Amino acid sequence: MARKKLETLTEQMYYVLLSLWGEPRHGYGIMQYVSELTRGRVSIGAGTLYALLGRFEKEELIVLTDAEEGKKSYQLTAQGRQVLQDEQTRLRQQAEDGARILEGRMEK
Amino acid sequence: MKKRWGFFPYRSLRYKAAQAYLDRKATQGWELKGIHLGYLACFERTKTPQHFVDLVPWGSPTREASDDYLALCGDAGWEYIQSLRGMLLFRAAEGAHPVPLQSDQEIEWDQFWEVNRPRLRNTVVLLLALALMATVLLISPPSAWKVSDYLMNNGSLALLLFWGLSLVLAILDSRNSKRYLARCREMGRVEAPGRLGILLDHGEALQRLIVLPLLALILIGGLLSPAVELRSSPFEAESSATVEACGAYPVVRGYDLGFPDTERGYSRYLTQKRSLLANCYDYSELLPQTESAGTIILTTERYDCAGEALAQWLLNQRRRETAGGAFLWGELDWQEAPRLGFEESYTCQEGSYLLVRQGKVVALVGCSGTDLTTAEHLTIVRERLGL
Incomplete structure (x- = not known):
């Protein structure tokens, strides 16, 4: 089922937004960047990326900056940055919660 | 280059079945080159082939959007082959x-749901419309309908079969699609479709590939060389020499009943229709006017049915159809007449009309103003109709 207003991000959503944090990128550039960033652990399919870019643009998390030679480039909007930061906070808290349990740091 | 052909009936709802099929081919070293005539997949031998079946991305029906998407896929190493039925x-x-x-998987499911949700709704609307039409026709059939006419025509039978098959497939497909989508929704991803669904795709493809052309052939064949032997004469003396020809067929002529030989000046009409279910003769003749009865209309319908049960059904059908009124006859209020000596027999209008069944043969004979139930006339009728 569709996520409402992108309250949480899937791993692939997260990395697509992350790839646009610094500079605008076009579709294939995003795929390459994510693969390099994760050392090949995360690969984004073109179909998935296309769908995500469409959805992010609709939700105004990214904006089209350039469309040269049929290649569209996107960059994050302020709203997109906020969503990514919120997700980062959520993931950090999640990781910390996990660490407290798994590394025995939680008081019994 | 060595080629191999395969059957590719899949539709977008079950595109995972298409993917599975192409994956199987790829493991055997066959790469898809294209789909011809909508259903015939052409493969060629290649090293390590790989395929992907995707849905047309939602919300992007424009050419520009398609180009964007295909360019992105191309950059990613996917070569576009073609689009087919939403795939x-x-x-x-x-x-x-x-x-x-x-x-x-989640994004893929979203896309799948967006594409197929309206399709499912359209199917439901279509089924409701069909059900409504069928109900209306059953409750109040058009008065001009003569069901027997449809059964005596191979084209109509083929059409009936086609629509029946389409309806059954549509109903099964609708039920199966609903269940499949519910299962996918529950799992939150696009699941592999079940066997019935794949069979339904095969059924629809076969229907389009075989039944439709066959139906077209039957219809064209029926138009170009009708199984109808026509002996017809309009109201022109020079072309009314068909009375003798009509004598070769099992119909009752005015001449047989003792009316003056009407070789000239009157209209006569004979058709023969053949179908898988029956052989039908339809004969009409306008006889000279008399003071008491005016213009006399003589009619014979004779049906040689494929089976006795069909003959029984047809007899009752014609009884119902003519009871409400028929062309030139008025309403025929049939009364059972077992004394006439046929297996089933009805008569009306003081014996002017006879509707009988003998074995697999049904006959309707009418001659306004003439009592056909007299012993003499019944003998003639039996003899002429071969009953």
């Missing part, structure tokens, strides 16, 4: 080992 078919570019086009 996009890709193969890996030579030497490339690209990442599958869909790498997030």
Whole structure:
């Protein structure tokens, strides 16, 4: 089922937004960047990326900056940055919660 | 280059079945080159072939959007083959080992649901419309309908069969699609479709590939060389020499009943229709006017049915159809007349009309103003109709 207003991000959503944090990128550039960033652990399919870019643009998390030679480039909007930061906070808290349990740091 | 052909009946709702089929072919070393005539897949031998079947991306029906998407796929190492029934078919570019086009099951499911939800709704609307039409026709059939006419025509039978088959497929498909979508929704991803669904895709494809052309052939055949032997004469003396020809057929002529030989000046009409279910003769003749009865209309319908049960049904059908009124006859209020000596027999209008069944033969004979139930006339009728 569709996520409402992108309250949480899937791993692939997260990395697509992350790839646009610094500079605008076009579709294939995003795929390459994510693969390099994760050392090949995360690969984004073109179909998935296309769908995500469409959805992010609709939700105004990214904006089209350039469309040269049929290649569209996107960059994050302020709203997109906020969503990514919120997700980062959520993931950090999640990781910390996990660490407290798994590394025995939680008081019994 | 060695080629191999395969059957590709899949529709977008079950595109995972299409993917599974192409994956099987790829493991055997066959790469898809294209789909011909909508259903025939052509493969060629290639090293390590790889395919991907995707849906046409939702919300992007424009040419520009398609170009964007295909360009992105191309950059990613996927070579576009063609689009087919809402699916996009890709193969890996030579030497490339690209990442599958869909790498997030949740996103893929969203796309699948967006594409197929309206399709499912359309199917339900279609089924409701068909059900409504069928109900209306059953409750109040058009008065001009003569069901027997449809059964005596191979084209009509083929059409009936086609529509019946289409309806059954549509109903099964609708039920199966609903269940499949519910299962996918529950799992939150696009599941592999069940066997029935795949069979339904095969059924629909076969229907289009075989039944439709066959139906067209039957209809064209029926139009070009009708199984109808026509002996017809309009109201022109010079073309009314068909009375003798009509004598060769099992119909009752005015001449047989003792009316003056009407070789000239009157209209006569004979058709023969053949179908898988019956052989039917339909004869009409206008006899000279008399003071008491005016113009006399003589009619014979004779049906040689494929079976006795069909003959029984047809007799009752014609009884119902003519009771409400028929062309030139008025309403025929049939009364059972077992004394006439046929297996089933009805008569009306003081014996002017006879409707009888003997074995697999049904006959309707009418001659306004003449009592056909007299012993003399019944003998003639039996003799002429071969009953």
